[in-house]
Amino acid sequence: MLSHTHTFLLIDADYTVIDNIPIVRLYGRTKDGRSIVAFDNTFEPYFYALPKPGALKTLQKNLKTLKITTDTDETITIKKTETIKKTIGTENATLLKIYSHIPGHIPKIKDAIKDMPELDKKFEFDILFFRRYLMDKNLLPMTFIEATGKEPEQPLKDTVQSDITLLITSIKNTKQQNYTPKILSFDLETMQEGIAQKIILASIYTQGNYKKVLAYVEDNYPHSTILKDEKELLQKLAETIIKKDPDIITTYNGDSFDMPIIHDRSKKYKTPMILGRDKREITFHSRGRTTPAVTRGRIHIDLYQFISVIMRATIKSEVMTLNAIAAELLDERKKEMTWDQMKENWKHKKNLDKFAEYCLHDSLITYKLSKLILPNIFALSRLTGQIPSDVCRMTYGQLVESYAMKSASEKNIIIPNRPTSETIRERRQIESFTGAFVVEPKPGLHENIAVFDFRSLYPSIIVSHNIDPCTFMCSCCKTSDTNRVPGTDYYFCTKKNGFIPRALASLIKKRIAIKTKMKTTKPATPKYTDLYAQQYALKTVSNAFYGYLGFAGSRWYRRQCGESVTAFGRDYIHKVIDLAKTHGFEVVYGDTDSVFLKLIDTRQDLEKAAKKYLKEVNSHLPGIMELEFEGTFRRGIFVKKKTGTGGAKKRYALIDNEGNLTIRGFEKVRRDWSKLSKDTQEKVLRLVLSNQVDDAVSHVKEVVIRLKTGQVPLEELGIYTSVKRDLNDYEQIGPHVAAARKAQKRGIQIIPGQTIKYIITAGRGTISDKAELIQFAKDYDKDYYIKKQILPAAMRALSVFNITEEELMCEGKQTALSSFAKKS
DNA sequence: TTTGGTGTGGTCTGGA
DNA sequence: TCCAGACCACACC
Secondary structure, three states: OOOOOEEEEEEEEEEEEOEEEEEEEEEEEEOOOOOOEEEEEEOOOOOOOOEOOOOOHHHHHHHOOOEEEEEOEEEEEEEEEEEEEEEOEEEEEEEEEEOOOOOOOHHHHHHHHHOEEEEEEEOOOOOHHHHHHHHHOOOOOOEEEEEEEEEOOHHHHHEOOOOOEEEEEEEEEOOOOOOOOEEEEEEEEEEEEEEEEEEEEEEEEOOOOOEEEOOOOOOOOOOEEEEEOHHHHHHHHHHHHHHOOOOEEEEEEEOHHHHHHHHHHHHHHHOOOOOOOOOOOOEOOOOOOOOOOEOOOOOEEHHHHHHOOOOOOHHHOOOOOOHHHHHHHHHOOHHHHHHHHHHHHHHHHHHHHHHHHHHHHHHHHHHHHHHHHHHHHHHHHHHHHHHHHOOOOOOHHHHHHHHHHHHHHOOOOEOOEEEEEHHHHHHHHOOOOOOEEEEEEOOEEEEEEEEEEEEHHHHHHHHHHHOOOOEEEOOOOOOOOEOOOOOOOHHHHHHHHOOHHHHHHHHHHHHHHHHHHHHHOOOOOOOHHHHHOOOHHHHHHHHHHHHHOOOOOOOOOHHHHHHHHHHHHHHHHHHHHHHHHOOOEEEEEEOOOOOEEEEEEOOHHHHHHHHHHHHHHHHHOOOOOOEEEEEEEEEEEEEOOOOOOOOEEEEEEEEEEOOEEEEEHHHOOOOOOHHHHHHHHHHHHHHHHOOHHHHEEEEEEEHHHHHOOOOOHHHHHHEEOOOOOHHHOOOOOHHHHHHHHHHHOOOOOOOOOOOEEOOOOOOOOOOOHHEHHHHHHHOOOOOOOOOHHHHHHHHHHHHHHHHHHHHHHHOOOOOOOHHHHHHO
């Protein structure tokens, strides 16, 4: 039979078993736009066994005759065994590679042999078959690969729908080509009908400005297609997606909303929804935190998953709704339509064109978000070797772990086993270790501040001090004093490089190279976007390594490693502080890896002194460690602690020479404060940093009056808080829990993880008694908002100028006398 | 089961 | 009624 060769972008992978033969399926797209599925039936499932010393031969012999009978009377045997040399930690070892017939046998064989006296340890038995394949063949998702093979047999061919199918005889990496994956975004609008969610609209947006709304009530919207009913809508949706044949189907929260609804409704109508290239319906496999809705080949990426987990810390918005995220990341304005309006419109079948437009807009902004975010997901895919549909649902721990596993495999190092739940529990119970050092600031206004920070402090410590579970207290260095951890009896090997430091060093090196390249690349070009995504992926994974070492679920867990990293960190920041003092600086503040300095002699030139200091610090730093000059700030405010004495850590505001504000820790940057108090505080901070304390005071007074006279709309008074657990599991009932419980009684569903918005309403009782979700609030408690929202937020900045609450609370002019009179 | 520790501050709770 | 300590959420790095 004729042999073919195809070069294609690898987008997805899975495996199936036919006639007891496991077959890896690689889904992709050729450069000329044809879909392809390449099958490989030559890869064999396996895991490793480490025999007890001298027991290798016996173990091998015993395994040969092993027969396992399962509950279903199936007999499982081992396909074959091989001896193989690998590195365990830093030691070389000879292991037995145990092959099974199908992947599903591996856990059963592993369990069956666990009591064999010749067996010491088992490794790499929980790596999913197709992931093992990609790892062993060095194939990276979202890169081009070249496969040679022949026409598959019909039964195999029939498992998928694709322009090209190929039974692989050989496969390898190849030169990268230009191909931008085709993205399609869709969105549903639903209405509650009895206990079911009924789909009333579906919209699709894809490249070439393709816009489509599917409906079954005439709406006179130019992009609408009017169908007979919901069943036809579903059919048309599937048909359109298949016809458009995207590589990526993106949704915003499709895992828990759009996809399950499509699935449920299609069950009701018995119209299977096959959106992927395998011939299966959408599958849902609960994976703890999430239940991914998976379509194969045409992969479903839920942007919400990635944004809410990996991008969470970079998102400023109080809520994670599509509109809020689009507003923040795309600067897109909302289409104004409230849920109540939609319900009304649907009920009376009016303004349906607006409804359709609204629905389409959601698909459009999902598409635009995809364009922005998918490059980052793809870059992480290439870095970790995991398929994008997995990457978009990963946590930081999983990203680091994937990268570490891939690196270990490349270096012929055995991947440590995942801890058992028992081990995880034990690890969690151990006392946590000491972390970073934070300088207590002197409250007040400071002028001309220079800010420095270490470039990637913890990653560079891990690399520079060879911090790794296997180099910790090594026997070869025993009494070595050259790499001792400050303030402890710990040390790390100085002879052999650890696996983690090596893996991390390569990430850091690559990132530096990319950042250099970016400087000579024109921004807003595809090349630049790609470089940005690459460095983003490298940074994301590097920064999570330290946490991963101390993470109870980690395969490379070693508490003392995390402890050592922070101990070195504290040592370095102290050294940097000490040196600053010898350079005529006063240390204003510092946290973990940063120092804020000002000159004691203010006649000196700050920039000059800063540069000189920087040069000296860096001349003393080992390895790849480096202190960086962040810049200078015209003024900065640090405030008193509310309780106790001294300055508050992690709360400050800076203004630079261009008038830009940097606000950290204050109510302004917290979502669990009302918009009114946040806005007021920001204004106060800006005025105070511009030496306009009087204006700040009068601004607060105005706000107080607005509150007193009931002029403030409820919208500005809502407080966002997330409900972290089931409403029955709280020991203490705070305002947000009280509000949520009341709402639940009115039939509103409250799920753990949800963010609610509540108001403290007028009335009597405790604050919790008065808390109501904003949609149920009719008024607000003036006293609460003045005394517990506006004044505390404003006073934070004003109390350093000895202004009192009383001065802010009174209308009109305030004198020292009347203030005194009020107190007594 | 879903990277780490440090830190602030609001509200509730229960005992004096 | 007052107050300390617990609980809770969210920020910083």
